[in-house]
Structures are given as structure tokens and as C-alpha cells.
Amino acid sequence: MTERGPRTRDGGADGAGPLGADRAARELGLRRGEFELAVDLGHVRAVARGPLGARRVERSEIGRLRAAEGFPGALRERVRTVDTARGAELMGISPGRFLRLARAGALVPVRFCLNRYRAVVWLYLVEELLAFAAAEPLLLRGRLPLPLRLGAESEDRRPPGWRARRTATLLRRSTGVWERAAAAAAVLADGELERLLPDGAERSRLLALRPRMAGGGPQTERAREVQEAVTTARDPEEVLWYGTRAQALVRLARVLEPEAPVSAAVPPATGGGRAPRGGPAVAHATAGRDGGVADVTTGSPSDAGAPPLPGQEPARAGAEGSARPGPAAGTARRRTAVGKGRGESVRGRPGRRPARAGTDHGRPPRGGTHPEGGRSGPRPVAAPVRGA
Template identity: 50%
Template sequence: MSGHTITTPHVPTIATPHFPAVAAGTVATSRAARELGLRRGEFDLAVRLGRIRTVPDEGGGGARRVAHSEIERLRAAADFPEGLRAGVRVVGTREGAALMDVTAARFTRLARLGLVTPVKFYLNRYRALVWLYLADDIEQFAAKEEHRRLLTGRTPEALRDRLRAGVDLRPRNWRARQLEFLLRQADGPWQRAGALAALLAPDQIAETVPDPRERARVDRFRPDPPAQGAPGSPSARIAETIAMAADPDEIGRLRADLARAVEQARPQRPVPRPAPHGTADADADRRPPRREVRGAATHVPDRTERTRGFLSRLCRRSP
């Protein structure tokens, strides 16, 4: 498929936003969702899209919190809460086609070509993959004059060639959006490396980060793929497949970005290394001896011998 793809914007791996970890003046995400009038799924999507900023909980555990100032900023918007809800409204193929005023088949073709990017996916009860899109994205796409020819009439020959070749950029574009979210949530250099590794297979990570201690640090901050069904179930395996980079050029770019991220993280937060053997030997030479040497053999006296020696000395002193 790599020979028939449409180039998508490169996701930056450095200079991602960083918000300081604070506890005072923040609330749990569940409370923030209630105060903003959002359902949990809407709130989570708003966070993924960067429309609601979260900060790490300084208590640890990987939890996120929302500052009171962030809630106040969102509530101060002139179109709150309708505008916030509208920004996270998702639609499927049929509803998206209706927003574009095209057939569902044409909408699917546009999505496969990468012209409309999915924001979520799930597997229905028949294990069929269902893509969901932001209604706001679709409306903006349809409103641009340069896109009118794609919504009516015959699809350009170059695009039809790609479709005939089996191009489907929906998984790749979803991964690009997922990576943006993971990098936005990263709070340090190794977390950024872990975010990039989240889209690579373990063997690709091992080849890119050959040092086992650095690789363990990357794995520590490597987010799990989105959950779909019970672990090990067909649904979970399909979701894991979608979450992994597939095209050679996509894999190559992620590996290059991962190697660069590790190189940048190494001097900032070095991975602990064991003490050299020479240092350990020198320390041992400075320790006082704890063994008795009898001839050429090293012998540690047991408790019985120590007791017998003490009684013998005591008897020699008695009159």
C-alpha cells in the first residue's frame, strides 16, 4: 500500500506542550466533565483533540486532572456549552454523507483517500470496523470551494487509480491523530519516546533502541493501545492491528523519530547504569577482612568453634 498513499502532515516529536504538575486548584476529570456538561466520551474526545487541557496528578499513578482556570476558560466562551459539545460531535458514514450531501459510497471513497480523517473507531457486534468522524471536520471540508468538484461529478482519474489499488488511509490517519494526542500528553523526554513507540511493534522498537536499559525506560512510558473487547479477544486483536504502523514509510518515519527522541532524552534524564567492576573491586579491597585464613584455605568459624574457643580460654585463666 505504501506505493499508493497520499502524504499526510508529519507529526512533530519535540516542543510538545507541557503543563506543570499541580494538585491545588485542580479537579478530577470526572468532576470536570460534569462541570462542563459533557458526557464522559465527549470529555475524553475533547481532551484527545486538545480542546480541554489536562495536567498530571502530582500524586502519581498516571491520572490526569483539570485546573479550575481551564474550566473557567471554557465556560467563558460565548457559545458555551453548545460550542464545546458541537466540537466533539461524531458521526458515522451515513450521517457524514448527509452532512456533505453525497452518497455513503462517495463519502467512504473520500475517507479511504485520506481526505476525511476518522477520530474514533469501534467494532460492532458483527466485528465489522466502524469509523467515526468529527461533524465539524466534515462540514468544514464540504464548505471549501476547492472541494466542490470532489463532491459532485466524476472522481478524478488519479484518485480512482488509488482506490483501484486498494488504498485506505483511514487507519493511518487515525494513528496520526492518536500520536498527536499521545505527544500532547507527554510530560517529559522519555514520555515522548514512549508515545512514538506506542505505534511500533516490539521488534521494531528493539531494533531502534538496542540498549536494553533505555528500551525498558521507553517501554515503561509506552501507552497501551485503545481497548476494544476483552484482552486477547478478536476485537482486541483487530484494535491492536489498527494501532500499529503498517506502511514501510510510516514505520521508517516513526523509527527515525523514536531514535531522535531517545537521543534527546538521554542527556536530560540518563538511564541508571551499574557500577563498573573495577570500582566494586576497589571497594572490596578497602573493606576489613572478615575471614580467618588457615594455610592456603579460607575458613569462616562456625558458632560451635567460637564457643569452644571461648571456654578453652576461660579454663586456662581459672586457678
């Protein structure tokens, strides 16, 4: 009779099974946050195991990474992130210019965190910043092209850019059609999802599979509101884009997996709130190291500069004659005083700009396509019939 060795928390018998996240991070010389980012970026191949879909890493994958040239420093460098001030220093530009490039969508954050003042601090991959500086040297000196100047002055494209990037990551990690639909709907508020999917059973299935947009729930109500403002799409055009994608994937799931059981493999996203009444509801402010005056602009839909979602063409940030990156929703700009502390504060704002007559509400944001394929154009408007 074969004796079994003791099972460990991070592996099988005698630790021979796949490793849990904490153990795998230690084996690779990474902090837990760095390990999770490495998994999201595809540098570490992980699989979902267990009833809660915990990410685990096979020992063969650990061996492959440890045998790679430059380990562990090379792996850590690929997941190193910096804030605005440090990123500007690495690229050899001023923090103000870095901020304008980021607000215009040319630089897309890979993560965000909240500082002690409950302000959003955006983090960028060092690898991507250095690649951008090498590929676009003309954007680091002199006057910025008109599309980037207009984008930086009118709207903040960091939140929608991060949401597009995060959604693309969740879609890549999804294994089934229902999981993909839940990933596409992860940025939608619960009330908006109820409007899009009246069927309670289908909605429950998506809520059970919906992944978290951001890990580590905040401890205070104010912090939860700030995080939710970043992770939830509020602009009507952005909501329409993700809602259309989710609906298309649900229609596909009805055909391919009609009897798929409701699973709790991935915990549902926290929060979500009620359905937005429409209009931009997130304001972002950026303060320098010494506080002072900061610009506050409402967000608008954009995934320019982010890894394109399936069916989208990647946006070019650059040439003078190119179109303005992404759609331009009505935005309001004002100035406010920000206290000391570095970061970008976020707070919700109610209300919306009423839709213009003749607006085509069935199209996705500019530069994208409908999930079913093909580009959409404005709907024909019938000419008025005059009386005799």
C-alpha cells in the same frame, strides 16, 4: 489551628483542587468519551496528576469554559462525531462517495470503535466534515481527481491516517524527551521496538512511558486482535518512518536526560504482539447497511489529510495534477462477502511483498522528512565493475 475540610475524590480540601475526568465531564455537560476527545483536541486544557498520570482539570479552566458563549451546546458541537452514513448525509453526498474520499485520505477519522460484529466503525468530527465540504465543493460533485480515485481503489488510508493523527496528539501531550520518544514508538510492535533498541534499559524506559493508542481494552481475544491491527503499524515503510523518529528522539534523550528515571506515569500500551515479518497485515472491509459485497484492501503508510507530524508538510487532497497522496506500497485487492451490520472489518494477513532491489530503506514515507531534518533521497548505487 486551621481545620481542614474533608477531601473529595475529584478535588482537594472541600473540593477546591483540580477535578478528575468524571467530575470535569459532568461540570462541562459532556459524556466521558466527549470529554476525552475535547482534551485530545485541545478544547479543554488538562494536566497529568498522580502516580498514574490521570488527566485532571483546574477549576479555573472549568470556569473559563462555562463562561464561554454558547456553553454547553457549542462545546458539545465541537466534539460531535458521526459515522460514514451520517457524515455523508451532513455533506450532502452519497455514502459511497464519502467512503472513497475517506479511503483516499481526504477525510481522516478522529476515532474508531468496534460494533457487535467486531467490525471497525470509523468516526469523523462533524466540524471537520463541514469545513471540508465548504473548502472543497468540487470534490463533492462530478468525477473525482485521478489521485483520489487511484488511492480509493488501491488502498485504505484510514488506519495509517488515524495512527498519524493519534501519534501527533500523544507527541503534543508529552512533556519530556523520553516521553516524546515513547509516544513516537507507540505504534510499533514490541518485537519491532526490541530490534530498534537493543539496549534493554532504554527499551524498558520506553515501554514504561509508552502511552495507549486507544483506550478501553476489548473484552475478547478477537476484539483485541482487531483493535491491535488498527493501532499497530505493520507496513515496512510506515514502521521505518516511526522507528526512525523514535530512534532520533532516543539519541536526543541520551544527551538531554541521560539519568532520567524510569517512570510509570503513563501505563504501557496493551498488546503489541511480535515483530511483524513485513508487508501489509491489516485488511479493511466496508459493508453497506444491508451487508452485501465489500472491497477488501490491505493498508499502507499514509498520514495524508491528518494533522502533520513534526517535520511533515500537510498533504493537499485535491488538484488533478497533484501527486498521489502518500506512498504507494504494493497492495492486493479482492472481494469478499460481508454479513449484515455496518462497519469496516479488520483482520490480520501474514506474509509480505519482497523488497525490490535498490530500494532505499532509509527514507521516510513520501511527503515527510527525517526527524534529524532535511529530506532524504535515494542512496547512490555503484556501477558494476566489468572484468578486462
